[in-house]
Amino acid sequence: MKDSRVYALLGVSVCCWNSVVATNPQKQMNILFIMTDDHAFQALSAYGHPISKLAPTPNLDRIAQNGMLFSNAFVENSISTPSRATLLTGMYSHQHGQTHLGYGLKPDKKFFVEYLQKAGYQTAIFGKWHLNTQLKGFDTYKVFDDQGEYYNPRFKTPDSGGKYIREEGYATDLVTNDALNWLVYRDKNKPFCLLVHHKAPHRNWMPDLQYLDLYDDITFPEPSTLFDDYKTRGEQMKTHELSVANHLGYAFDLKVSQLQNEPTLEYIKASFDMAMNTLTPEQLRVWNESYDKKNQEFLANRPEGKELTEWKYQRYIKDYCRTIKSVDVQVGRLLDYLENNNLLENTIIVYTSDQGFFLGEHGLYDKRFMYEEAFRTPLIIAMPGAKKGVKCTELVQNIDYAPTFMDVAGLEKPEDMAGESLVPLLNQTNKIWRDNLYYQFYDYPAVGMTRKHYGIRDKRYKLIHWYGRGENSQDRNIDSWELYDLKKDPTEINNLYNNKRYTKRKEQLHSLLDKKRKELKVTE
Ligand code: CA
Numbered sequence: 001m002k003d004s005r006v007y008a009l010l011g012v013s014v015c016c017w018n019s020v021v022a023t024n025p026q027k028q029m030n031i032l033f034i035m036t037d038d039h040a041f042q043a044l045s046a047y048g049h050p051i052s053k054l055a056p057t058p059n060l061d062r063i064a065q066n067g068m069l070f071s072n073a074f075v076e077n078s079i080s081t082p083s084r085a086t087l088l089t090g091m092y093s094h095q096h097g098q099t100h101l102g103y104g105l106k107p108d109k110k111f112f113v114e115y116l117q118k119a120g121y122q123t124a125i126f127g128k129w130h131l132n133t134q135l136k137g138f139d140t141y142k143v144f145d146d147q148g149e150y151y152n153p154r155f156k157t158p159d160s161g162g163k164y165i166r167e168e169g170y171a172t173d174l175v176t177n178d179a180l181n182w183l184v185y186r187d188k189n190k191p192f193c194l195l196v197h198h199k200a201p202h203r204n205w206m207p208d209l210q211y212l213d214l215y216d217d218i219t220f221p222e223p224s225t226l227f228d229d230y231k232t233r234g235e236q237m238k239t240h241e242l243s244v245a246n247h248l249g250y251a252f253d254l255k256v257s258q259l260q261n262e263p264t265l266e267y268i269k270a271s272f273d274m275a276m277n278t279l280t281p282e283q284l285r286v287w288n289e290s291y292d293k294k295n296q297e298f299l300a301n302r303p304e305g306k307e308l309t310e311w312k313y314q315r316y317i318k319d320y321c322r323t324i325k326s327v328d329v330q331v332g333r334l335l336d337y338l339e340n341n342n343l344l345e346n347t348i349i350v351y352t353s354d355q356g357f358f359l360g361e362h363g364l365y366d367k368r369f370m371y372e373e374a375f376r377t378p379l380i381i382a383m384p385g386a387k388k389g390v391k392c393t394e395l396v397q398n399i400d401y402a403p404t405f406m407d408v409a410g411l412e413k414p415e416d417m418a419g420e421s422l423v424p425l426l427n428q429t430n431k432i433w434r435d436n437l438y439y440q441f442y443d444y445p446a447v448g449m450t451r452k453h454y455g456i457r458d459k460r461y462k463l464i465h466w467y468g469r470g471e472n473s474q475d476r477n478i479d480s481w482e483l484y485d486l487k488k489d490p491t492e493i494n495n496l497y498n499n500k501r502y503t504k505r506k507e508q509l510h511s512l513l514d515k516k517r518k519e520l521k522v523t524e
Contacts, residue, residue, distance in 0.1 A: 028121070028191040029384065029408045030347035032334065033401075035087070035195070036327055037080065037128055037202040038367060039353035041378040043324055047071070050221045051359060055321035059332030060380065063351050066344070067382025068426055069391050074437050074457070075355045075398045078367045078374045081105075081130050083354040083398055084197075088112060090402030090417030092438070094522055098131070099442040105133050109416075112402035113137030113193060116409050122190045124182050127175040127197035142178050144171070148199040150206035150323075151278040168280070170208045171199045172323070176330040180337055193405065196334070200323040201357075203366075204252050204275055207322030209283060212290035214325060215318045222313060225491050227306070228362045232495035234480030236451040236466045241265065242358075242366040244316060245309040253365075254315045255291045258299055267447060313360050320359065348408055349382045350401070361491070368450040370439050370464050371492050375457070383408075386426045394425055394433045395459065418520075435459065438516050442524065445470035451478060454522070456513040460487050463509040468524075483509065 045052035046064035075083050077093040085091075085098035088111040093099045097106035113123045114137035122139050129135060129143035142157045145164040153171045154164035167174055179196045186192055207214070226244070230237035241247045249268035251260035252275065260272060279287060303311050331351065338344050356376045358364035367374040379396065382388075399419030406413050407421035424430035440454035455464035464482040469475040483497040483506055496502045 028119070028410060030191050030343060031116075031121075031193040031350070031405055031408060032338070032347055033193075033195045033350045033405075034198075034331060034334070034352075036198045036200060036324075036353045038355065038357045039201055039324065039327070039378055040357035040359050040373060041376055042359050042373065043201070043321055044378045044380075046380060047378065051317065051321070054218050054220055055215060055324065057324060057328040059328045059335060060351055062332070062335055063349055063380045063382050064389070066388050067349070067380060067390075068386065070379040070381070070396055071391055071393050072459075073352070073377050073379035073396050073398075074375050074439070075377050076437075076439055077441055078355040078369065078439075079441070079443060080354050081132070084129075084131055085109075086398045087354075087401050090399055090406075090413075090419045092399060092418055092520060093440065093442065094520070094524070095416070095418060099440075099524075101443050101446060103132065105131060107133065110414065111137045112405050112417075113195075115406060115411055115414070116193050119409055119411055120190055121409065122186055122192045123194075124179075124192070125195040125197060126178040126182070127171075128199050129197070140182065142175075143197075144199065147202065149275070149278045150199060151283060152280065153199070153278070170326065172208070172326040172330050175199075176333055179334060183334075183337060183341075191409075193409075198327055198330075200327050201320050204271065205316070205319035205323050206275065207319055208326045209286050211322040211325050212287065214322050216294070218318075220314060220317045220321075222310065223359065223361045223491075225362050225493060226309070226313060226360045228493060230362075232493065233482065234466060234478065236453070236478060236480060237362075239449055239451070240364075241447075241449045242368070243363045244313050244360055244365055245363060248312055248316060248365065254312060255319065256295050256298065257288070257291065258295060309363075316365060317359055344382075345384050348384065350380070350404075352379045352398075352401075353377045366448055368441055368443070368448055370441065370453060370455050370457075370462070372486070372490070375439060381422065381426060383423070383426045387428060390428075392425050394430075395435065395437050395457075396422060396425070397437055436512060436516070438513075438520060438522075440522065440524075444468070445475070452524075454513075454517075455482075456509060456516055457486075458509075458512075461485060461505060461509055462492075463506070463513055465513075 041047045042049040042051045044060055045056040046061040046069055079101055081101050082093040082098045085096045085105050089096045089109045096109045098104040117123045117137050125138050125141045128148050135141050142155045145154050150171050152166055152168045154166045156164050248254055249264040250256045250262050252268045252272035338347055355367045356374045357367055358373045361373045400422050403413045403417050403419045404422040407423045436456055436458040444452045451466050452468045453464055453466045462484045466478050466480045469477045481497045482495045484492045
């Protein structure tokens, strides 16, 4: 495995060589793309949500202060691997093939990093890869096995012979160390494209030891829809397994290890053992000391009903925000490096997540649904030469990242990329922009039991179609529609599909959706 000493050795020789042959300073813009896993915009303080005010992210906010905050950034399929494939290809899930979490990416699809590498960029990725396919287009990489581990994670590198090797430390810090090492010892005559993909704040929200007690004295505000009764929704909201009230595991998710034998979903039970086995005995001692203390009061006087859900929500949101604390601090280290090495003037910095997340809205944790909190994703971009501290309300989507990077590198967008470059938005020179977005979620039956659905969203309305059934289950086929007026009903509790006053609007959205599906050649 290439550790820092090996990089250091490489670096010395590369630097000396550079000093001899360097004639032309680089012209192409560097790219730093930082993507977290499941980071809700509600927990990023530049977005101003009440939760983030109690758990601020000052370093992520620095990117917004120096760039553009996108308040209408969305994904096209709210789950990890489809989003990652979309980032790399600029395509919708049905085009690149990774429609489901576990499978699908077509091997002939080209990644944007392949084009950049050919154009002279140094390319690297550190952290979460997750795709069940070979890495291509990267000069180097150091990536987690599958979902990755928070503590002492295992990594694969080009030199590890296909093996994953465990390294002691906290994932968010280790990934940042690797990214910094690579930056320090890169070939400074070439532009770079660096992808930093964190595990945090993915489930099961394991904070770094130094932040275990952070936010202990705070009570986070509950979302107004924590106790959503789904009154206007169809049966799809009665069968999911993603509620704060009923589906978080006491030991795995809520860190009450004393209740590890309480009935829970089977996969949660196995996950708890796997997660805790990664800690060293000393780490485990500090961990248990902190949570045992917190759990005492809960175990002595166990709440029930609404109070229990409220307790679960507080435990969940605090651990979630604690993992983001590490992300924020570590992103700060990367920004400091760029600043101290005069790289800000020639580096586009992008911060985003692979999708959004529910922080109790509609009673949910997790993602998958086309409701705003999961469908949206945080997106902040600081591009040299562009106006700073501005907000963009245009509808952008993760299909746009790859075309943006092609544009930044001065390359033509390949015909098969579905998205559009965001550069005209960043420069505020765009004349026209899209006025609606297509979404589709396919992965059912699967963890969370979110039914298949697709839909369209414009700047004000959203139409969702819940359809189909599980492949070999006893499920009934479902065929149910939802329509929301996001201006009047931003929390999406009032399904207007059968409201006569919206008949005309409904017809317009139906025809827009039909047109879109034909255009995109969606077959499912
Ligand atoms: Ca994710």
